[in-house]
Structure formats: structure tokens, C-alpha cells
Amino acid sequence: MASSTPSSSATSSNAGADPNTTNLRPTTYDTWCGVAHGCTRKLGLKICDLLPAKNGEEQTVQFLLEVVDILLNYVRKTFDRSTKVLDFHHPHQLLEGMEGFNLELSDHPESLEQILVDCRDTLKYGVRTGHPRFFNQLSTGLDIIGLAGEWLTSTANTNMFTYEIAPVFVLMEQITLKKMREIVGWSSKDGDGIFSPGGAISNMYSIMAARYKFFPEVKTKGMAAVPKLVLFTSEHSHYSIKKAGSALGFGTDNVILIKCNERGKIIPADLEAKILDAKQKGFVPLYVNATAGTTVYGAFDPIQEIADICEKYNLWLHVDAAWGGGLLMSRKHRHKLSGIERANSVTWNPHKMMGVLLQCSAILVKEKGILQGCNQMCAGYLFQPDKQYDVSYDTGDKAIQCGRHVDIFKFWLMWKAKGTVGFENQINKCLELAEYLYAKIKNREEFEMVFDGEPEHTNVCFWYIPQSLRGIPDSPERREKLHRVAPKIKALMMESGTTMVGYQPQGDKANFFRMVISNPAATQSDIDFLIEEIERLGQDL
Amino acid sequence: MASSTPSSSATSSNAGADPNTTNLRPTTYDTWCGVAHGCTRKLGLKICDLLPAKNGEEQTVQFLLEVVDILLNYVRKTFDRSTKVLDFHHPHQLLEGMEGFNLELSDHPESLEQILVDCRDTLKYGVRTGHPRFFNQLSTGLDIIGLAGEWLTSTANTNMFTYEIAPVFVLMEQITLKKMREIVGWSSKDGDGIFSPGGAISNMYSIMAARYKFFPEVKTKGMAAVPKLVLFTSEHSHYSIKKAGSALGFGTDNVILIKCNERGKIIPADLEAKILDAKQKGFVPLYVNATAGTTVYGAFDPIQEIADICEKYNLWLHVDAAWGGGLLMSRKHRHKLSGIERANSVTWNPHKMMGVLLQCSAILVKEKGILQGCNQMCAGYLFQPDKQYDVSYDTGDKAIQCGRHVDIFKFWLMWKAKGTVGFENQINKCLELAEYLYAKIKNREEFEMVFDGEPEHTNVCFWYIPQSLRGIPDSPERREKLHRVAPKIKALMMESGTTMVGYQPQGDKANFFRMVISNPAATQSDIDFLIEEIERLGQDL
Structure with missing residues (x-):
């Protein structure tokens, strides 16, 4: 167990840190956090000087403003092309401690001065994903409004499961999901949805919804009670379909890969052939995933033709538009997703093409009630039916999560x-x-x-x-x-x-x-x- | 589609907002965001005046400082007992628009002035979960260091899947998980783990790990290829065990509830009786969940006795210490979790008893390699084997997610x-x-x-x-x-x-x-x- 003693952390040198820039001065003594800190007091303020300490208000504001100063510098540099995208170091180099940047955790507290140095170092050795020359991922950029939204979200520090403790955010989610469904092209009566922790989980929801729609007994009886189900997705589709197939008990062998043409688009004839082949072998085709914007090629599967096949064989059609969904916002480009309104469910990640900060992913389901039916367990301590408000706004029971991070606010604010x-x-x-x-x-x-x-x-x-x-x-x-x-x-x-x-x-x-x-x-x-x-x-x- | 026109948002009155407090003045004209805003320009700055706008630096800093000012006021009030915990309104009241607070999204942009008003209103109608008199949930409080950490996390806006784009955070996660496993009592050679989006998902991981350990063929062949498996958990345990049982294809009927005594603790004799009963009926017992800190009673199941039974029948022992895990940090109280070191996996949510901001939940697994084996799909576009650094640090493939939010930094900084x-x-x-x-x-x-x-x-x-x-x-x-x-x-x-x-x-x-x-x-x-x-x-x- 590595333990940074107070003296070693106080003397650690750091290029980015100027101890003279700080306004932190110890004024109060309080032990709300219970840490005996006589021995380290001489090194400056500690966490015990911050709120909820008595008279801790001023120190708290000062400390947070120091942090904000570090962050604003980072924001400035992020957009400055004369700065690097990253300052690469190998894992062993960072683990050994770069210029006093000690990643190990200790039994004893560090001073707030050192905490500020840690913050600077964390940013210094990270990667500027908002830099105009960072093209490494589908999620890039640093939207200032989204950033403000996320700062507010963390300050509000609440949970999406009930209206009771997240009234505004729950309504924002509802309004935004409705808007997204309208943009998909579903009628305003239709639909449901939820923000989930990323596209992989959104895709997992779609498979669960499909399974529950056709075989609701799976909820209580499990996969043993249903026929041998198979899922279809293209060989260029995202690996999360296979991951979900494995997790949900289908098995990856029962996630059948459809061939793509040279542009990475599903070949509908191959889909139909494989559906027929599976049926002949005694499997029951359940679900087809069409991708709108594949991860590597950016290909759009031909949704209309796939929808025709799904209708013909009565299969659930999911469109994984995690990456391509943003194009629905463009009158010029939305034709590439033509047919998406025929889908039973859609994954759409605003944290990709719409530049929303991580994480922000929506699973949209055309038929109301499926998510709720599939997932609800009616936990009495959260979803009391005898609350004073309309409890249909308590949306937590349709999630596979219990607590759920507030992903909506930054997106709503950007919109x-x-x-x-x-x-x-x-x-x-x-x-x-x-x-x-x-x-x-x-x-x-x-x-x-x-x-x-x-x-x-x-x-x-x-x-x-x-x-x-x-x-x-x-x-x-x-x-x-x-x-x-x-x-x-x-x-x-x-x-x-x-x-x-x-x-x-x-x-x-x-x-x-x-x-x-x-x-x-x-x-x-x-x-x-x-x-x-x-x-x-x-x-x- | 409700559409707030520029004039209606500009004239909306708001008690909390003082337009004179702002320093935002339009100086530059830029169209990086492409929005034609001639008609609204007279109302003040728009998003197009912020970075990446040319010369947008000053405006960006000013805007973010205005936001921070709102947040600091909120932080102050959160700790002030003379303020209310919440200002309750029914959903229909908020939807109708409180004093001009319009939740609907529009085709046209709002001014930054209005965005600041929206931020104030969002906080005004929310719930102060950090207020000293908010006791409604297991996650309460507003830790200032954690808050600073989360502000930094959003500013860094990166993703946990590879070392490549989150070098510092990946190492912090590794170090913190190791420390947590040591505190559980596992030897330093043992173990693996990952931060997941909440305790429900962590519990889901534990069931997947158990299933894969005993029946690795489930990954490819699905539940059809394995015997009729059953899971055991107490009638007082968290509903996420049933949710996961349903999602993963066991079915809730195969999540067998064990009786509790009057204190809400599992009765070991009932567990053993139900294991024997299940075996006799042709089921294969797989997994027992013991809860350390039940949601309602706060009860600690007798882990030692349950571990004896698990050893006797060769079952996976999971300890759901989402709520009680924090007590492991206390020399006075950790005896309540005695036997946890015998578990195969542990859920521990620092965002509950340790006061870390939402979300922060860890799933710890004693045996190395199971998470990876269970979940990896080797996506070529993320986990290239021919990178220049040690790719064993690319931990994303052991997750059921693809992108994964950085939940570690605030926790590491608080520690x-x-x-x-x-x-x-x-x-x-x-x-x-x-x-x-x-x-x-x-x-x-x-x-x-x-x-x-x-x-x-x-x-x-x-x-x-x-x-x-x-x-x-x-x-x-x-x-x-x-x-x-x-x-x-x-x-x-x-x-x-x-x-x-x-x-x-x-x-x-x-x-x-x-x-x-x-x-x-x-x-x-x-x-x-x-x-x-x-x-x-x-x-x-």
C-alpha cells in the first residue's frame, strides 16, 4: 500500500502548478469530516475546511473557483491548435509517477493545494478529446453549452428514478424523447423510450423489448420456456449486438451475421436467405438489427428493404442509429435513414454525431408499455403507488438500472x-x-x-x-x-x-x-x- | 411542436434572474454553428459567439463563469438550513411553464441570457439532494471535492474503453479497484473489477460472471445449452437481482427468495432447504446473493454461514454490498460484513455510503479473467492488438458497455x-x-x-x-x-x-x-x- 506522506506530497514538484496563484488560506477549524489533521495543518487547507464546515462557505467558493480556473485554462487550450492533442506516456511511466504525480491512494488526506495539483496533472496527462485535431472516436468535441449543462448536472447530483427527486429532469427527458420520436417519424401517440448508459445498453434494451413482445413469458420463465430464438445483424454492425446476445442468454452462435456489400451495407437477399435457413433448422427468427451508420464504414443499411422482410416474417426491426441518428436532424441527409419510421425500436446516441457530452444515448421504442412490462419489478420502497403526485412520471421501473445518471440536462440545454x-x-x-x-x-x-x-x-x-x-x-x-x-x-x-x-x-x-x-x-x-x-x-x- | 419564439423567451419573467448581473456582451460574429441569427442578435449573445468561434475565448470564459456563479449560489444554499429542500410542483404545473420556465424544445436557438435563466430555473424547481435535511435516498450529500472532480470529468469528456484516450483515468480505476479488493480482504494477486453504471448493473455482472464460470458455453450457445439454473436471494434483497434474472434469461421464477428473520437477515436454514428442494426438482443451483446492507432495513446477511453453504454445494457467492460496502472502511463496523472475503464477487457503490457523487458503483470479482472471458468480443476498431503500448490496459472489452462514462475520477480525488x-x-x-x-x-x-x-x-x-x-x-x-x-x-x-x-x-x-x-x-x-x-x-x- 503506497502511502504519500504529507511532506512528500507537499514537496512534489509540478511544472503546471504555481502555488502562488492560490487564494486558499486556512481560517476555520472544524472536524465535520472527523479527520485529525493537526500534523498536516501547517501545509494549508484541508477538506475539513470546506462546507459543511462552519464558516466554510468562503473557502469552498475559493476552492471551487481555483478548480474552475484550471478547467477554463484547459478549455482554452483545447481549442488552441498550437497545443498538442496529447502528451503520451506509457502506463508504466504514469504508474511510476510523473514529476510527483502520484496515482496511489493513501490512508491520510492531502492538502487542498495538492488536490489542485492533482487536478492539473490529471488534465496534463490526459487526451484533449475536444481538440479540433482529435478524430480518434465517434464522440469528439467539447460543446460549451453541454459542458455548462454537465457542470450543473453534477451540482444537482440527483437520480432519474422518480419524479420525486428529479422533477425537472424527468420532464425534460420525457419532452426530449417525444421530440426524438417525432423526428424518427412515429406518430405522437406512439412510443416510449429512456436514456441509457450508452449505445451498447440501448441495443440490449431493444433485444429485451423484442423478446418480451413476442414471448412475454420469458420474463418469469426464462429462455428455457421459449423456442430457440435467433437474432440477425450485419457483419459490419456494432459488436454490442453480439454482446447483448451473449448476456441475455441467446448465445453468440444465435446472433446470425448477414453479409454486406462492398460499401458495408446489408445485402437484403442474404438476410432473407438466412431467415429461411434458420427457420428450416428449427430456429425461430425474432429480431433484425439494421445499422444506420456503421462504426467503421459509416454505412447505412437499406432500412426499407429490411423492413419489408421483417414485415413478411413478423420480426422485430431495430435500427441501431447510435452513430447515424444525428443525420435525422438534417433535411439534406435524413433520407439516408429512409424507412426508420418502420422500426420497432431505435438506438440514437446524441453523444456521437450531435456533439453532446458523454454519456447520452437514447433507446426509443415505438409501442408504449413494452419497456415497462419487460422490466418492472414494482419495488415498494421507490415506486409507492400512494404518492401525492401522478406516479406515471416515476419512470425508473422501466429501466434495467435502479439508480440512473441524469444524462438529459446537457442535451436539453444544448437543444x-x-x-x-x-x-x-x-x-x-x-x-x-x-x-x-x-x-x-x-x-x-x-x-x-x-x-x-x-x-x-x-x-x-x-x-x-x-x-x-x-x-x-x-x-x-x-x-x-x-x-x-x-x-x-x-x-x-x-x-x-x-x-x-x-x-x-x-x-x-x-x-x-x-x-x-x-x-x-x-x-x-x-x-x-x-x-x-x-x-x-x-x-x- | 411547441416553439418558443425569440421574443417570448426574451420577455419571460423570472424571479431568480437578474439580467443586470451578466457580463455577456456581443463582440464577435461567427457562424461556426451555422445558425443564421440576424433576427435574434439584438437579444444578446448566442451560442455562436462561444468557442470554437474566432475570438470566442473571452465570451466563453465569461459565460462559464456566469454559470459557475449560479452553481456556487446553489452550493451555498444547499448547505444553508434556512433554505428549503425543495419547492414542490406537480408535473402538470411544471409542464404548463412556471413563470416563463418553458421546458419545450424549439427549432430556433435561445440567447445565452435565456440559457442562464434556464439553468437557474432548473435548479430552482429541483430537489437539493445535498441539503442536510434530505434523507430520502441512500445517496445524499454534496461532497465539494467530488463535485470538483465531476466538473473536471465533464471537461475532460472522455471514455473509459481504452488507455489510448483515457490513460490517467484507466490507471486510476485500476489502482482504486485494487485498493477496494484489498479492503474486501482478497489477496493482492486476486481479482478484477470494473466501475459500472449503478448497483443494478453491477449485480447483473455478478450473475453473468457466475454463469460463465460454471457454464462457459453459455456465451456462444445461450441458455438453451445449459441446465435449468436457479439463483437465490433474500426476500429483503434488492429488486435488481430479479431484474437481472429476468434480463439474462433465467426468468424471475428461477430467482428463489429466501426467508428472512425479523431483522431482515437471511435464514441460512431456509437457504439450504431451498437449495435441496431445487436440486430435487431437477434445477441446478448456481448463485447465492447475500446482501450487506439491505435497502429498507439495512440488514446484513450472515455471510459466513451463507459462504459455508455455498462451499458445500459449490455455488457462486455474491455479496451485494452496494449500500453496506462503505462500512468496510470502518474498523469499528466492518465486522458486520465478516466473511465477505469468501465471496466470489462483490457489488460496492461508493455513491451511496461514501458520499461520492452519482454515479459510482464497482463490481469486484475475485477470479481474474472471468469478466474478460465472459464479455469480450474483440472489436477490431477499438482493441487493436498492434498498438504501441501494453494493450492489457485497454479494459473496455470486459464491460457489457462499449463507451463507458468516467466514474472514477471524483472518487479517486475524494480518496x-x-x-x-x-x-x-x-x-x-x-x-x-x-x-x-x-x-x-x-x-x-x-x-x-x-x-x-x-x-x-x-x-x-x-x-x-x-x-x-x-x-x-x-x-x-x-x-x-x-x-x-x-x-x-x-x-x-x-x-x-x-x-x-x-x-x-x-x-x-x-x-x-x-x-x-x-x-x-x-x-x-x-x-x-x-x-x-x-x-x-x-x-x-
Whole structure:
């Protein structure tokens, strides 16, 4: 058990910290937290000087303002292209303690001065996901209104399970979900939904809802009481469908993968063939997941054709629009999700394409009452029927969680500040940047596109071809060499800290870069920078 | 679709807002967000004036400082006993719009002025869960260090799935989980764990881990390939065990409820009898959940005796210490969880008894590799094996989630600031307050205890007996009247907004109050206040 003694933490040097900038001065003595701190008092204020300490108000405000000062500096730097995206260190380096940044926990308290240093160090060695040149994930950017919303959410520190303790947030969730369902295209009478901790859990909800709709006895009797059910999803779909299939007791073997065309879209004929094949083998097809915006290619499955097949065979249609859902906000691009209104359920993550801070994911269900029927257990200590208000607003029992984080407020506040049109413009802009990137590299010999044609989402997938591999025909040997190029460039990129973009293999395709743009702060110059950086780092490979 | 026009939002009156306090002045014009706002420009700054707008830095800082000012006021009031805990309104009242507080979303953006008003209103109509007189939930309080930690977390806005984008947070999680496992009493070589979105999901993980340990084929083949498995938990245990049983495909009928004694503790003989009964009926017992700190009574199941039975029949032992886990930090109280080191898995929610902000829940598993084996799907686009760093730090694939919120930082920072001893003292203090409450009311004719004996946790369960029911012997009629007392008092309490405490029935017992104390800001005077308030509101019933 590593224990940082008071003296060692007081003397730890830190480049980012200037002890003279602090306004914290000890004034009161209080032991609400019960820690005997005579021995460390000389090092400055401790947590016991903050609220709820008697007269702790001023110290609390001072301390929080010091923290905010650190955060505002970070926000400024995040948008400043002259700063790095990250300052990379290996795990063992951080664990050994960088310039006094000690990650180990101790029996004894640190001073507030040291806590401020810890905050600075935590940000210093992290990754600026809001930086205009961070393209590594589907969730990027740092929306200032969303940030304000999340600060408020943590300050309110409440729980979504009942109206009783989250009246405003519960109503905001209801209003926002209704709006999202309208945008999906469901009638205003229809529908239900809930914000869940991410797209994987939202997808899990969709499978549970489907199973309960067709076999409600599964709730009490389990999978042993129902036929051998199978689920269908494409080979390019998100791995959370398989994860959920495993968790919920279907088994991954019963999550049947449908073939995709060269653009990563489901081939409807293969879906129908596999449904028939499963039926013939004695399985009962239950559920089809169509993806609107696949993770790697950004492909949109042909929802209309899939919906036709689902109707024909009476299957639940789920649309995983975790990544592509944002395009529903754009009059220009929403046609790519045509048919989504025929789905029985939809996953849509505002924390991806809409730039909402993590986490913010919605599962929308067309038929009212299914989530409640599927999940409710009527815990008497939370969902008392004899409350003084309309208890239909106590939405917690339709969740698989008990306590549930308030994910709605930041999203609601952003919607207020941008309006629907603001989201539309932000999304259109990101898609224009993807088109810009595609146009820029598609005909250059240094680059090779993974698939032909304009991007439908902001995903642009490409290989960088180093000098040594240009003009050489495809062969296993060349593919093997090419496979090592993206990881090498990525490693150099992280060491230099200038930008970040993801790579991966897909099927039999060697490692390639997957560019995605979801940060409204990104501009053409940032795209230019990324391409130049890849060329700079990769030229000698 | 309700649409708040710019003029209506600009003229909306709001008691809490003083437009003169703002420093926001429009200076730049930028269209990064693409919203044409000529028509609303006259009303002040819009989101487009903030970063990433050119020269938006100053405005961004000003705006965020305005938000912080609102939040600091809220923090001050939270600890001020002269303020109310809540200002209750019915759903329809809030939906109709309180003094211009319009919850509906619009196509068009609001001004930043209005956004600040929205922030004030959101807090105004919410519930102060950090107020020293809020006793309604297991999670209460507003820890200032935790708050700072959560503000930083939202500013960093990253995701736990890979070391690549959350290097510091991933290491903090690893270090903290190791520390928690040591405190449980497992050897340092043992163990694994993950922070999950709440105790219900942590409990779900435990059942998945148990199932995978004994029947790894379930991952690929599903529940159809395994025997008819049954789970055991007490009738007083948390409803999430049943929820998980339903979700994971066991069915709630196969979650067998064990009888409890009058203190709410599992009767081991009943557990053994039901295990034998299930085996005789052809079921395969898999898993026993023992609760350390039940939700209503705060009871600790006898873990040693349950562990003996689990060993005898080779069952997975899970300890749901979501609520009671905090007591492990106290040398005085940890004996109540004696035997927890024999568990195969443990749920422990620092966001309950340790006062960490929501959400913060850990699932700890004794055997290394089970979480990974159970859940990993090896998504190529996230968990590339050919990264430049040690990829064993990419922990995302052992989660059922893909993206995962950073729940660790606030907890880690609080541990730094308090030290282990700080948590110990804080927890001891809450337990002393529960003893104080118990001693205060146990022999008074206005109160009747739901069960005899000193509280083991901070739960104190009691009926308030109004004048009209005192001295009257038990009868169905009296019970029916008594059943209506707590809801009536609670309704009056919420209308007056002075304090909050929960109530519920349990088994055949009429509605009673469940007092819980987890807020270090609470004092004896707050306990006194609660009791006086119940008497004041209930005297005429």
C-alpha cells in the first residue's frame, strides 16, 4: 500500500502548478469530516475546511473557483491548435509517477493545494478529446453549452428514478424523447423510450423489448420456456449486438451475421436467405438489427428493404442509429435513414454525431408499455403507488438500472441553445468536411480508398501507401506490409501528440485509417493538417 | 411542436434572474454553428459567439463563469438550513411553464441570457439532494471535492474503453479497484473489477460472471445449452437481482427468495432447504446473493454461514454490498460484513455510503479473467492488438458497455483529499447519528419501531402513530389506517419542502418511514428537526 506522506506530497514538484496563484488560506477549524489533521495543518487547507464546515462557505467558493480556473485554462487550450492533442506516456511511466504525480491512494488526506495539483496533472496527462485535431472516436468535441449543462448536472447530483427527486429532469427527458420520436417519424401517440448508459445498453434494451413482445413469458420463465430464438445483424454492425446476445442468454452462435456489400451495407437477399435457413433448422427468427451508420464504414443499411422482410416474417426491426441518428436532424441527409419510421425500436446516441457530452444515448421504442412490462419489478420502497403526485412520471421501473445518471440536462440545454436548426447546421458542416477529405485524397497515389464512392456519413476509410509500396501490385506480402503501416503511423502520431485518428482491419482488409468527423470545431485546415501529418510520419516507412 | 419564439423567451419573467448581473456582451460574429441569427442578435449573445468561434475565448470564459456563479449560489444554499429542500410542483404545473420556465424544445436557438435563466430555473424547481435535511435516498450529500472532480470529468469528456484516450483515468480505476479488493480482504494477486453504471448493473455482472464460470458455453450457445439454473436471494434483497434474472434469461421464477428473520437477515436454514428442494426438482443451483446492507432495513446477511453453504454445494457467492460496502472502511463496523472475503464477487457503490457523487458503483470479482472471458468480443476498431503500448490496459472489452462514462475520477480525488481515515470517520459519524435517532424515538408512544434492536446500518425504520391510533390494539382496521399515515405526512412534507424521508410497506407491514443517513453534513439537530416535523405534520391525522 503506497502511502504519500504529507511532506512528500507537499514537496512534489509540478511544472503546471504555481502555488502562488492560490487564494486558499486556512481560517476555520472544524472536524465535520472527523479527520485529525493537526500534523498536516501547517501545509494549508484541508477538506475539513470546506462546507459543511462552519464558516466554510468562503473557502469552498475559493476552492471551487481555483478548480474552475484550471478547467477554463484547459478549455482554452483545447481549442488552441498550437497545443498538442496529447502528451503520451506509457502506463508504466504514469504508474511510476510523473514529476510527483502520484496515482496511489493513501490512508491520510492531502492538502487542498495538492488536490489542485492533482487536478492539473490529471488534465496534463490526459487526451484533449475536444481538440479540433482529435478524430480518434465517434464522440469528439467539447460543446460549451453541454459542458455548462454537465457542470450543473453534477451540482444537482440527483437520480432519474422518480419524479420525486428529479422533477425537472424527468420532464425534460420525457419532452426530449417525444421530440426524438417525432423526428424518427412515429406518430405522437406512439412510443416510449429512456436514456441509457450508452449505445451498447440501448441495443440490449431493444433485444429485451423484442423478446418480451413476442414471448412475454420469458420474463418469469426464462429462455428455457421459449423456442430457440435467433437474432440477425450485419457483419459490419456494432459488436454490442453480439454482446447483448451473449448476456441475455441467446448465445453468440444465435446472433446470425448477414453479409454486406462492398460499401458495408446489408445485402437484403442474404438476410432473407438466412431467415429461411434458420427457420428450416428449427430456429425461430425474432429480431433484425439494421445499422444506420456503421462504426467503421459509416454505412447505412437499406432500412426499407429490411423492413419489408421483417414485415413478411413478423420480426422485430431495430435500427441501431447510435452513430447515424444525428443525420435525422438534417433535411439534406435524413433520407439516408429512409424507412426508420418502420422500426420497432431505435438506438440514437446524441453523444456521437450531435456533439453532446458523454454519456447520452437514447433507446426509443415505438409501442408504449413494452419497456415497462419487460422490466418492472414494482419495488415498494421507490415506486409507492400512494404518492401525492401522478406516479406515471416515476419512470425508473422501466429501466434495467435502479439508480440512473441524469444524462438529459446537457442535451436539453444544448437543444435550447442551438435549436433544431443549430444541430442541423452542425451536422451538415461535419458531412461537408468528410466530402472535402474524400475529394482531397481519392485520386492521389499516396492514398487508396477502402471502398469507392462519396462518403454517406463522415467516415472516410483509406490506406496511406508509403513510397516503398506504391505501384506494387496486390499480394499477400504487400498486404502484410501495408497492414503494419497504419499502426506505425499511429504510434508516431501519438508520440508526437499532434493529432489522432483511428485504424483497424476489417474482414480480410489490412489495417486502414478510419477518419470520422463529429467535432464542429474542426475545419478544412484541420483535415489538411491530418493528411500532411500522415504523410510526414509515413513517408519513410 | 411547441416553439418558443425569440421574443417570448426574451420577455419571460423570472424571479431568480437578474439580467443586470451578466457580463455577456456581443463582440464577435461567427457562424461556426451555422445558425443564421440576424433576427435574434439584438437579444444578446448566442451560442455562436462561444468557442470554437474566432475570438470566442473571452465570451466563453465569461459565460462559464456566469454559470459557475449560479452553481456556487446553489452550493451555498444547499448547505444553508434556512433554505428549503425543495419547492414542490406537480408535473402538470411544471409542464404548463412556471413563470416563463418553458421546458419545450424549439427549432430556433435561445440567447445565452435565456440559457442562464434556464439553468437557474432548473435548479430552482429541483430537489437539493445535498441539503442536510434530505434523507430520502441512500445517496445524499454534496461532497465539494467530488463535485470538483465531476466538473473536471465533464471537461475532460472522455471514455473509459481504452488507455489510448483515457490513460490517467484507466490507471486510476485500476489502482482504486485494487485498493477496494484489498479492503474486501482478497489477496493482492486476486481479482478484477470494473466501475459500472449503478448497483443494478453491477449485480447483473455478478450473475453473468457466475454463469460463465460454471457454464462457459453459455456465451456462444445461450441458455438453451445449459441446465435449468436457479439463483437465490433474500426476500429483503434488492429488486435488481430479479431484474437481472429476468434480463439474462433465467426468468424471475428461477430467482428463489429466501426467508428472512425479523431483522431482515437471511435464514441460512431456509437457504439450504431451498437449495435441496431445487436440486430435487431437477434445477441446478448456481448463485447465492447475500446482501450487506439491505435497502429498507439495512440488514446484513450472515455471510459466513451463507459462504459455508455455498462451499458445500459449490455455488457462486455474491455479496451485494452496494449500500453496506462503505462500512468496510470502518474498523469499528466492518465486522458486520465478516466473511465477505469468501465471496466470489462483490457489488460496492461508493455513491451511496461514501458520499461520492452519482454515479459510482464497482463490481469486484475475485477470479481474474472471468469478466474478460465472459464479455469480450474483440472489436477490431477499438482493441487493436498492434498498438504501441501494453494493450492489457485497454479494459473496455470486459464491460457489457462499449463507451463507458468516467466514474472514477471524483472518487479517486475524494480518496486523495480524505484519505482512508477520512472515509472511516465520515461513515462512523453517520452511524452514530442513526444510533442517536434510534435512542431518541424507541421508547416514545408517538413512534413504534418496525423491528427491535440497535440499527446495524444507518437505516432506522419506524411508524409515526398519530394521536388517534395510540393505545389501540393491532387490527386490520388500525393497520389500514396506519398504512395511510406515512404517505399523508410525506405529501405534507413535500408541499412544505422542509425535509424529505422515504416510506414504504414491507411484506405485511403497513407503510413505515425508512430513515437513512449518508450525508456527512447532517447533524443531531437535523435528526431532531425531522422528528419534530413528522410530529407537526402528523399530529392531526
